[in-house]
Amino acid sequence: MDKIAKALNKLGEREKRVVADILICLKNKNWRNLDVKKLKGAGDIFRARKRKMRLIYRLPKNGQIIILAIERRSETTYKKFQ
DSSP states (O other): OOHHHHHHHTSOHHHHHHHHHHHHHHHTTOGGGSEEEEOTTOTTEEEEEETTEEEEEEOOTTOOOEEEEEEEOOTTTTGGGO
């Protein structure tokens, strides 16, 4: 089982729905419902935030979204990506 699948298994049903909403918005390039920011000093890595959930992803020049992490917000959420 990969890292993303493990992260999803740890989430409750409400949090899974929030993550699904984030993924749908990213896929459809509907940024209005999300708080999206580029991570400082991390090149092409961004975070999408909705409620307490954070989805860290890479957006290379080809436009394909690569999910790096799905996490609840904590003190260490972004440290490994800086």
